[in-house]
Amino acid sequence: MTNRRKFLANSLGLFSVANLSEISYKEKxxxxxCIGGHPDDPESGCGGTLSKFSSQGHSVTVAYLTTGEANVSGKNLEEAAKVRKLEAENACKIMNAKPVFLGQIDGATFVNAEWRKKVRDFIKSENPDIVFTHWPLDTHPDHVAASIMTHDAWIVLGKTFKLSYYEVCAGDQTQLFHPNEYVDITDFQEQKRKAVYCHVSQNPLDIYACGHTASEDFRGREFGVKAAEAFITMPMK
Ligand SMILES: [Zn+2]
Structure with a gap:
């Protein structure tokens, strides 16, 4: 990390949990x-980072707000949910993560007091050190719902964890994303690709064509490594 970037991160107060790029099992x-709108979002947005953390011995949970049931051709919601749940479970096996399905419906997500509490109670029960979620400026309303309820929990629970936003299909879905943290995923790019490719029903080739490879390369160039994922981490103060 350059001194300038370190200064920037320090000035944002990001170090109550170490900078994402400097976390290793040696610390604790x-x-x-990680909370995503649909199966394949956490994998696409930060699958390399999650794989890296689990390989270092950290505990990783992936929570999907919906089960992605709106997007499997020829299947009704219930049948589609079964397909996508299995795909997400397979992806989590590859990332050594625990999958959780929060139970909203793909394409019909909503934010209300009951669901804010549900998401908040779930996050509290996980007692996380770090939470990843979608950046709230996004063209997909399910991504926005996941982001808003996670941010709400972060505030109400007293900022007891580090909150970092990831990008998905930046420019198409995630909008106006200017990262302040990076994770080198060069050694985990293949593991991430395998996790995304578990989502067979979603045409994973298309998912990658949506800009993930270009994004990994570009964020890698910004960070000075072959491949990286980028995050916007909230200041803790
Ligand atoms: Zn999505």
Whole structure:
């Protein structure tokens, strides 16, 4: 990390949990939680980082707000949910993560007091050190719902964990994303690709064509490594 970037991160107060790029098992075993709108979002947005953390011995949970049931051709919601749940479970096996399905419906997500509490109670029960979720400026309303309820929990629970946003299909879905943290995923690019490719029903070739490879390369160039994932981490103060 350059001194300038370190200064920037320090000035944002990011170090109550170490900078994402500097976390290793030597510090302590961390509880990492990632919340996404659909199966394949956490994998696409930060699958390399999650794989890296689990390989270092940290505990990783992936929570999907919906089961992605709106997007499997020829299947009704219930049948589609079964397919996508299995795909997500397979992806989590590859990332050595625990999958959790929060139970909203793909394409019909909503944010209300009951669900804010549900998401908040779930996050509290996980007692995480770090939570990843979608950046709230996104063209997909399910991504926005996941992001808003996670941010709400972060505030109400007293900022007891580090909150970092990831990008998915930046420019198409995630909008106006200007990262302040990076994780080198060069050694985990293949593991991430395998996790994304578990989502057979979603045409994983298309998912990657949506800009993930270009994004890994570009963020890698910004960070000075072959491949990276980028994050916007909230200041803790
Ligand atoms: Zn999605």
């Amino acid at each position: 075993k961390l509880k990492v939680l």
